[in-house]
Amino acid sequence: MHEKNHLISIIIPIYNGAPWIRRCFENILKQTAIGVLKLEICVCDDCSSDNTPQLLEGWKTTFENFEVPFKMYRNEDGNKGVGSSKNKAVSISSGDFLCFQDVDDVMLPDRILKQYERALEETTETIIGCQFKREPQNSTVRYTNWANTLTPAQLNLQVFTSHGPTVIMPTWFCSRKVFDRVGGFFECKKGCPEDLVFFNKHLDLGGKIARVDEVLLVYTFHLNQTTFSIDEDTIWNIRVERLQQIVLSKWPKFTIWNAGKQGRKFYNSLSEENQEKTVAFCDVDLNKIGKKYSPFNDVQKQFGREIEIIHFRDAVPPFVICMKIDLTQGVFESNLRTLQLKEGMDYVMFS
Structure with a gap:
């Protein structure tokens, strides 16, 4: 009524x-x-x-x-x-x-x-x-x-x-x-x-x-x-800061899913503490897997610590997923489902 x-x-x-x-x-x-x-x-x-x-x-x-x-x-x-x-x-x-x-x-x-x-x-x-x-x-x-x-x-x-x-x-x-x-x-x-x-x-x-x-x-x-x-940078910074405050502050370590541009940008936006918690990048691109990412610090004029890039099946959750949905004809979504993870506990979507 x-x-x-x-x-x-x-x-x-x-x-x-x-x-x-x-x-x-x-x-x-x-x-x-x-x-x-x-x-x-x-x-x-x-x-x-x-x-x-x-x-x-x-x-x-x-x-x-x-x-x-x-x-x-x-x-x-x-x-x-x-x-x-x-x-x-x-x-x-x-x-x-x-x-x-x-x-x-x-x-x-x-x-x-x-x-x-x-x-x-x-x-x-x-x-x-x-x-x-x-x-x-x-x-x-x-x-x-x-x-x-x-x-x-x-x-x-x-x-x-x-x-x-x-x-x-x-x-x-x-x-x-x-x-x-x-x-x-x-x-x-x-x-x-x-x-x-x-x-x-x-x-x-x-x-x-x-x-x-x-x-x-x-x-x-x-x-x-x-x-x-x-x-765009204002929105990005709000999102990163909130994720760090609400989620990453509770995770002792995590993996970034996507060793490409978006994943690397996310890593470089993190606090030093959360960069240290990053144990690896994961991907499906064979041109990236087995290599290492070492970000260059413009202030210190030197490279940071090396982070391994591994296949997603070898990665350990929790994940911060920096993959955009609906861009791979369902391949990414299918790969994620095969791991049988729980959203909000084993992974969080960022992109």
């Missing part, structure tokens, strides 16, 4: 959103939750320089005709970034639940109702995502397949694997308590993975992750996405 006394706030940060506003809001009006649940729209216009403010005024009237309150805030003194915009939109909201929506994406008709129903089944410390489809359809195929097919256990186990959370930010639905406990999003003008920082802190505080296994969002790919303003 729906708890109609719950208010759901749809949180939308917008910067120069004119090309997307009509499509976004028309699909919010198609939600099956309208007339069943109490909704409000909470928008932060991050000092847009296009006609976003005028468009928002028109949609305010439209939503209020449907008895859906439409709250707006505009940053007048310059663009403050996505994290700040989300925080400001939440600050003007009153909902018991928060449904995050990017203006360039589209929520499908059952999104709010399905995620709300799932929220009532979970604890108030849970971020709930959903499956999604990409537009254009052929964009980020591997990433989309990975995110949509993670098992419930992998939602928590593969949190070191990607550029972002295991449930993507545009699909988040959560109790207001989640936001308040984390303390909001990290704020900077550009180049910050504010969703990943929030997600990691949520996990550190004992937060849960769940996903509605239905496609409830169209996730738009275009070159003006905020994602492309985020520095």
Whole structure:
């Protein structure tokens, strides 16, 4: 039974959103939750320089005709970034639940109702995502397949694997308590993975992750996405540091699976302590097996200790796996299965 006394706030940060506003809001009006649940729209216009403010005024009237309150805030003194915009939109909201929506994406008709129903089944410390489809359809195929097919256990186990959370930010639905406990999003003008920082802190505080296994969002790919303003090295360093803190600090030794570029980059990013814990690289490439890797130190102008490169069948777990999935026609995945290891205990996925 729906708890109609719950208010759901749809949180939308917008910067120069004119090309997307009509499509976004028309699909919010198609939600099956309208007339069943109490909704409000909470928008932060991050000092847009296009006609976003005028468009928002028109949609305010439209939503209020449907008895859906439409709250707006505009940053007048310059663009403050996505994290700040989300925080400001939440600050003007009153909902018991928060449904995050990017203006360039589209929520499908059952999104709010399905995620709300799932929220009532979970604890108030849970971020709930959903499956999604990409537009254009052929964009980020591997990433989309990975995110949509993670098992419930992998939602928590593969949190070191990607550029972002295991449930993507545009699909988040959560109790207001989640936001308040984390303390909001990290704020900077550009180049910050504010969703990943929030997600990691949520996990550190004992937060849960769940996903509605239905496609409830169209996730738009275009070159003006905020994602492309985020520095790759920043994300890499966050991932490495978290893996060291959460996993490697508990392992007395480990093997790096992949003696190629990605594995070596990972090794060189580790602390001296964790480099010493690295007993070997493992691979299937016969041109690498039997050789040794000795990284060159630019500061000391000398090579570091030699590390053996061995066949994966001769390697001793636990493994940090720096192999990307779905790139070897299933060969890597098949090799991993033959070892009959337990994810999270015998290995952790990094790439």
